[in-house]
Amino acid sequence: MMIKKFVAPTLKEAIAKTKKELGSDAVILKSTKVKSGNLLDFSGKEEIEVLAAIDKGAKPITPYTTTHSPAVSTVSQAAVPERSFYRPSAPGSNLMTLQADMDELKQSVAQVSSFLKYQSVPAFPQNLQIVMKQLLDNEVEEYLARSLVEEIHNELTQEQNRDLRIVLSVLLKKIGSMITVNNEQRTIAGRPKVIMLVGPTGVGKTTTIAKLATNQKLMNKKKVALVSSDTFRIGAIDQLRTFANIAEIPLTVVYTPEDMKKAVKNYHDMDIIYIDTTGRSQQDSQRLSEMQKLVLNAQPDETHLVLSITTRFGDLVDAAAKFSKLKYNRLLLTKIDETTSLGMILNLLSKVKKPVSYITTGQNVPEDIERASREKLARMIVRRKSN
Ligand SMILES: Nc1nc2c(ncn2[C@@H]2O[C@H](COP(=O)(O)OP(=O)(O)OP(=O)(O)O)[C@@H](O)[C@H]2O)c(=O)[nH]1
Numbered sequence: 001m002m003i004k005k006f007v008a009p010t011l012k013e014a015i016a017k018t019k020k021e022l023g024s025d026a027v028i029l030k031s032t033k034v035k036s037g038n039l040l041d042f043s044g045k046e047e048i049e050v051l052a053a054i055d056k057g058a059k060p061i062t063p064y065t066t067t068h069s070p071a072v073s074t075v076s077q078a079a080v081p082e083r084s085f086y087r088p089s090a091p092g093s094n095l096m097t098l099q100a101d102m103d104e105l106k107q108s109v110a111q112v113s114s115f116l117k118y119q120s121v122p123a124f125p126q127n128l129q130i131v132m133k134q135l136l137d138n139e140v141e142e143y144l145a146r147s148l149v150e151e152i153h154n155e156l157t158q159e160q161n162r163d164l165r166i167v168l169s170v171l172l173k174k175i176g177s178m179i180t181v182n183n184e185q186r187t188i189a190g191r192p193k194v195i196m197l198v199g200p201t202g203v204g205k206t207t208t209i210a211k212l213a214t215n216q217k218l219m220n221k222k223k224v225a226l227v228s229s230d231t232f233r234i235g236a237i238d239q240l241r242t243f244a245n246i247a248e249i250p251l252t253v254v255y256t257p258e259d260m261k262k263a264v265k266n267y268h269d270m271d272i273i274y275i276d277t278t279g280r281s282q283q284d285s286q287r288l289s290e291m292q293k294l295v296l297n298a299q300p301d302e303t304h305l306v307l308s309i310t311t312r313f314g315d316l317v318d319a320a321a322k323f324s325k326l327k328y329n330r331l332l333l334t335k336i337d338e339t340t341s342l343g344m345i346l347n348l349l350s351k352v353k354k355p356v357s358y359i360t361t362g363q364n365v366p367e368d369i370e371r372a373s374r375e376k377l378a379r380m381i382v383r384r385k386s387n
Pocket residue numbers: 200201202203204205206207208236277278279280334335336337338360361362363368
C-alpha cells in the first residue's frame with residue numbers, strides 16, 4: 001500500500017487533488033483540519049489535510065513519492081472533515097434553494113402554453129400549471145402530479161395560488177409528507193449493530209458498504225467489521241477485500257449460511273457489522289430463497305434494499321416486491337447522479353412504503369453518500385432539470 005498526503009482549502013478540493021494524482025482507486029484513510037501551511041498567513045485559516053492510500057498493484061496516474069507509514073494508528077485519530085454526511089445543511093440554505101427552485105420554475109412559464117395544447121390539464125391557475133408541467137417533466141407519474149396539484153388548488157385561496165413561492169412551499173411540504181426516511185446511525189450498547197445490504201446486481205451495494213464503513217470508522221470512530229457472502233459467484237469478493245485491506249477493516253468471507261452465524265458471533269465486540277451480499281436477479285427465486293437463510297442466520301438489525309434510480313420503474317417495483325422475501329426495512333437509493341428524472345423517486349416511494357436511509361451520488365469512496373432527508377428528496381423531485 002502507498003500513502004500520500006494532500007492539503008487543500010476544502011475536503012472536496014483535497015479529494016479532487018488525490019484522485020487526480022493517485023487515480024480513482026485511491027482510498028481516503030484520514031482527513032483532518034490543519035492550520036494553513038502558508039507561514040505568511042496569520043489569519044488562522046484552516047485547511048483540510050487528506051491522507052490517501054492506493055493499493056500497490058494499482059497504477060497511479062502520475063509518478064509520486066511514497067511514505068510507508070502504518071495507516072492503522074492514523075486512521076483512529078481522524079477528525080470530522082468539512083463535509084461529511086453527518087453534517088446538517090447550513091441554516092437558511094432551505095430558503096435559498098426554495099428561492100432558486102422558484103426562479104427556475106418561473107422560466108417554465110413561457111413553455112406552459114404550448115404544453116397545454118397537448119396535455120389535458122384542467123383549468124388550473126397559471127402557477128399550478130407550471131408546477132404540474134414541472135412534475136411531469138421530471139417524470140413524476142401523471143396521477144400523482146395531478147392529485148398534488150388538485151390538493152393545492154383546493155387548499156389555497158385564489159390569492160395564495162397567485163404566489164408561486166407559497167404554491168412551491170406547500171408542494172414541497174406535501175411531497176415531503178409522502179416520503180419517510182430512517183437515517184438513524186446510533187449504535188447499540190453491548191452488542192454490534194448488524195447492517196445488511198441486499199439488492200439486484202450492479203446497483204452499488206459493495207461501493208456503498210465501502211462508503212458507509214469508511215465514514216463510520218473515520219468520522220464516528222466506530223469499530224467496524226465487514227462480512228461478505230460469496231456463496232454464488234467466485235471472485236466477487238476481490239473488490240471488497242482490496243478495500244478492506246487498504247482501509248484496514250477486518251473482513252470475513254462466508255460461504256454457507258452456517259458460516260454467517262459464526263462470523264457475526266465472532267465480531268461480537270464491534271460497533272457495526274456491515275454485510276455485503278452478491279447481487280441477485282429478482283427473477284432468480286431459488287437464489288433468493290438461499291439468501292433468506294443467510295438473512296435468518298445474520299439476524300440483521302437493518303436490511304437495506306439497494307436500488308439504482310437509473311433502473312426502469314417497472315423493474316424497480318418488481319425488485320421491491322421480490323426482495324420483500326428478505327424482509328428489508330430500508331431503501332437505499334443509488335446513482336442519483338446519473339439521472340435527471342428524479343420524479344422516479346416519488347413514483348417509487350408512493351408504491352413501496354419503506355423509509356429511505358441513504359442516497360448515493362457518485363462512484364467516489366467515501367464522499368458520494370448522504371443521509372436521506374425528506375426536504376432534500378422533495379426538492380430533488382421538484383427541481384428543474386439542468387441540461
Ligand atoms: N454513478 C454512480 N455509480 C455508482 C454509484 N454507486 C456505485 N456505482 C458504480 O456502480 C458499479 C457497480 O457497483 P458495485 O458496488 O460493484 O455494485 P454491486 O451492487 O455490489 O454489484 P454486484 O455485487 O455485482 O451485485 C461500479 O462501477 C460503481 O462504481 C453511484 O452512486 N453513482
